Amino acid sequence: MTSIFDQKIDRRNTHSLKWDEMESRYGISPDDGLPMWVADMDFRPPQAVNDMVARAAEHGIHGYYGNDAPYKDAVVSWMKRRHQFDVSPEWITTVPGVVAGYSLAIQAFSEEGDGVLVFSPVYHAFGRAIRNNNRRLVESPLIERDGAYYMDFDNLEDQIDERTKILLLCSPHNPGGRVWTKEELTRICEFCLKHNILIISDEIHHDLILDGSKHVVTATLSDAIAERTVTFTSASKTFNLAGFATAACIISNKELRDQYRKVSTACSVDSTPLGSKATMEAYNHGEEWLAELCEYLGGNQELLIEGLEAAIPGAKVMRMASTYLQWVDFKDVDLPFDEIVRRIQKQAKIAVNLGKTFGKGGETFLRFNIACPRSTVEEAIKRLEDVFADLRVQANV
Numbered sequence: 001m002t003s004i005f006d007q008k009i010d011r012r013n014t015h016s017l018k019w020d021e022m023e024s025r026y027g028i029s030p031d032d033g034l035p036m037w038v039a040d041m042d043f044r045p046p047q048a049v050n051d052m053v054a055r056a057a058e059h060g061i062h063g064y065y066g067n068d069a070p071y072k073d074a075v076v077s078w079m080k081r082r083h084q085f086d087v088s089p090e091w092i093t094t095v096p097g098v099v100a101g102y103s104l105a106i107q108a109f110s111e112e113g114d115g116v117l118v119f120s121p122v123y124h125a126f127g128r129a130i131r132n133n134n135r136r137l138v139e140s141p142l143i144e145r146d147g148a149y150y151m152d153f154d155n156l157e158d159q160i161d162e163r164t165k166i167l168l169l170c171s172p173h174n175p176g177g178r179v180w181t182k183e184e185l186t187r188i189c190e191f192c193l194k195h196n197i198l199i200i201s202d203e204i205h206h207d208l209i210l211d212g213s214k215h216v217v218t219a220t221l222s223d224a225i226a227e228r229t230v231t232f233t234s235a236s237k238t239f240n241l242a243g244f245a246t247a248a249c250i251i252s253n254k255e256l257r258d259q260y261r262k263v264s265t266a267c268s269v270d271s272t273p274l275g276s277k278a279t280m281e282a283y284n285h286g287e288e289w290l291a292e293l294c295e296y297l298g299g300n301q302e303l304l305i306e307g308l309e310a311a312i313p314g315a316k317v318m319r320m321a322s323t324y325l326q327w328v329d330f331k332d333v334d335l336p337f338d339e340i341v342r343r344i345q346k347q348a349k350i351a352v353n354l355g356k357t358f359g360k361g362g363e364t365f366l367r368f369n370i371a372c373p374r375s376t377v378e379e380a381i382k383r384l385e386d387v388f389a390d391l392r393v394q395a396n397v
Helices: 022-026 047-059 069-083 098-109 124-132 153-159 182-194 254-266 273-285 287-311 337-347 374-387 389-396
Strands: 092-095 115-120 136-141 143-145 148-150 164-170 198-202 229-233 247-250 316-318 325-329 365-369
Touching: 047 273, 069 092, 069 273, 092 098, 092 254, 098 124, 098 164, 098 198, 098 229, 098 247, 098 254, 115 124, 124 136, 124 164, 136 153, 153 182, 164 182, 182 198, 287 316, 287 325, 287 374, 337 365, 337 374, 374 389
Parallel strands: 115 136, 115 164, 164 198, 198 229
Antiparallel strands: 092 247, 143 148, 229 247, 316 325, 325 365
């Protein structure tokens, strides 16, 4: 059965980071390369979003945005019905993306030289935001067990000091695709409460659940945890709206909220008409589209796991419960890692993210974006079969 996500859409020469900067960054032409790196999807959003953009273009005036109450109501409704998170509109500060949002939070809630704790390997923008704000990156390496990542609670006390002020939490986890359990989240949050560490929870992938797991919003764990949690979310990953640069910072604690807004106001952070309206349309009309998307991504994951592990003896794909970013370990492949990367990028012409950019523990990994038509995944597997054929011959000798 054909899916709306099977359609191949030419994104070349549209100022697409994913396509139009692939050659400058990887030496791979968009004319014959496969962009499986930066985290946006090669899919159109729900039709209601593009209909809104068409109406805005027809109206033709693009002035300053006002009256964001309908936008905030859409965020409140979405978080309630999808995540059982009761949000008041006044808790929401709109920011130009989650990365920009938690960068402002790092400035608001810590001083230069303070430590920010992360569980690594983790989304590479975490490290950039911490270092660019002159804070110390404190990495607690995740433990890999039975093909999944787990937090190492036993060594946490040794990782921090009195100047560790923030936990920057990726929930669900990128790049491992873990949906943290309620028990895991409670344990790490109680640790933070004990040590007076503020919890900044990046939950941008919370809608992309592929296996029936239950995402738990960190701020819903208890009243005490909610009082020490800053939540970031957005429709951007869920509905492929990254170009609208709109995200929500949700803070129930008024003192923290005022502190955050002091910094965001100083930076003149504000809403945009199209970003807020796109979020509104997606949240109000996109649930059927989202259900089909998650099913489609699940099929792409099964195809990649089976095809890539067969094509490259020793490669191991980490099965993800969330996101569309497949984390693949090559440590048991009988080739130097640089040679593996060369074959994938230079011979197969597939652009992927290098695992070392995600911090400690990512050195032997690559990240593949599978939010693309299934035919693209199939083509990637064919190319990998071709460039690693010698390894399969050796494995069968």
